[in-house]
Amino acid sequence: MAELHDPGALPGRGVSGTVDGRSLLFGARRLLSENGLSDAALEAKAAELEAQGRTVSWLAELAPDARVLGLAAFGDTVKQSAREAVAALHGRGIEAVMVTGDSAGAARAVAKELGIDRVFAEILPGDKADVVACLKAEGKFVAMVGDGINDAPALASADVGIAMATGTDVAMHTAGVTLMRGDPILVSGALDVSRRTYAKIRQGLFWAFAYNTIGIPLAALGYLSPVLAGAAMALSSVSVVVNALTLRGWLPGK
Numbered sequence: 001m002a003e004l005h006d007p008g009a010l011p012g013r014g015v016s017g018t019v020d021g022r023s024l025l026f027g028a029r030r031l032l033s034e035n036g037l038s039d040a041a042l043e044a045k046a047a048e049l050e051a052q053g054r055t056v057s058w059l060a061e062l063a064p065d066a067r068v069l070g071l072a073a074f075g076d077t078v079k080q081s082a083r084e085a086v087a088a089l090h091g092r093g094i095e096a097v098m099v100t101g102d103s104a105g106a107a108r109a110v111a112k113e114l115g116i117d118r119v120f121a122e123i124l125p126g127d128k129a130d131v132v133a134c135l136k137a138e139g140k141f142v143a144m145v146g147d148g149i150n151d152a153p154a155l156a157s158a159d160v161g162i163a164m165a166t167g168t169d170v171a172m173h174t175a176g177v178t179l180m181r182g183d184p185i186l187v188s189g190a191l192d193v194s195r196r197t198y199a200k201i202r203q204g205l206f207w208a209f210a211y212n213t214i215g216i217p218l219a220a221l222g223y224l225s226p227v228l229a230g231a232a233m234a235l236s237s238v239s240v241v242v243n244a245l246t247l248r249g250w251l252p253g254k
Contacts, residue, residue, distance in 0.1 A: 012101055012124035012150075014057065023063040029103055030122065032058055032068060039068040049073040050105025053113065078113055081185040086114045088188035095140075099123055099131050099154070125150035129157045145187055147171050162187060189252035200247060204240040211236040 007017040013034075014027010025031050029046070032038060037060050046056045054073040061067050086096045099120045100107050107121035120131050128146075132154045135142045144151070144158035147167025152174040155161030161175035166182035179186040215232050218224040224232070 012126070021064075022061055024069075025058075025060045025062060027057055028101070028122070029056070029058060032060060035060065035062060035066070037066060037068050042068060042071055046071055046073075046103075047105060050103050051109055053078075053106055053109035055102050055106050078110060079184070081183050083114055085184035085187055086116060088185065090115065092188065092191065094191075097135065099128055101125065101150075126153065128154035132157045143187075143191075145184070146175075147182065162190065192252035196247065196250060196252075200244050203243055207239050207243070208236055 002019045005018040007015065009015055010025075010027060010031070012028070013031050014025060016023070016025050018024070025035070042058075046058075049056055049071075052075070054075040057072050057074065059069045059071065061069055089096050095118065096114075096116045097118045097120070098107060098111050098114075098116050101123055102110075102121060104119075104121040107119045111117070111119045123131060128151065132142050132144055136159070141160075142158045143160040143162060144154045145162045145164075146152075146155055147164040149168050149170050151163075151167075152170045155163060155171060155174045160177065162177045162179065163171040163175035164182045165172065165178055165180050172178045177190055179190060211232055215224060215229060219229050
């Protein structure tokens with residue numbers, strides 16, 4: 001069996017190494033263009049595979065002969081919950097955007113299956129944060145969902161960073177929200193929880209101010225005894241706590 005020598009990682013592109021004295025590359029299409037390589041027959045096959053939602057990686061030789069050796073296609077079945085997650089976001093008036101390092105053809109095929117209209121494909125790891133900045137420059141409030149090391153800069157630059165508990169520690173430490181399972185349907189659930197919690201906070205503040213707005217003038221005018229004033233203050237705190245505890249029986253989407 002041939003041994004691999006001088007292995008190297010090419011961030012956002014692929015890997016390199018030497019086998020039996022041959023300098024080889026394996027990775028994304030940009031590896032070919034960056035090294036001036038092409039193969040018309042394989043390009044047509046790659047386009048066909050990408051249209052099916054497959055991610056294509058290329059094998060090329062740089063030395064002693066510069067040429068394309070072949071390709072490999074990878075794919076997976078899209079989770080049913082991913083479709084439901086996108087539909088749930090659309091139902092809440094939220095635009096879903098795909099940002100991926102995969103080829104444009106594969107990204108468009110998956111986006112079409114999921115119902116995502118806007119796609120940023122062939123994005124290098126360091127450029128994901130630039131996409132977030134671009135969306136924010138359009139006046140959008142951006143929530144970034146990711147689970148990898150490469151997603152960390154984008155998670156940090158987004159208005160809200162959402163990481164998966166099944167992802168890397170770097171992503172979880174960078175994000176402001178961590179979902180306890182690697183299920184995209186939880187994204188809409190997390191937004192529901194956030195909105196519901198914010199509504200409860202506003203309700204609590206309203207009742208607290210209402211008690212004080214009514215009670216303080218009555219106490220100042222002598223119409224409220226110290227005993228009743230103390231009871232009113234206790235009732236104010238109890239009502240706020242009880243209102244908050246109603247969240248225990250509430251489920252996202254209900």
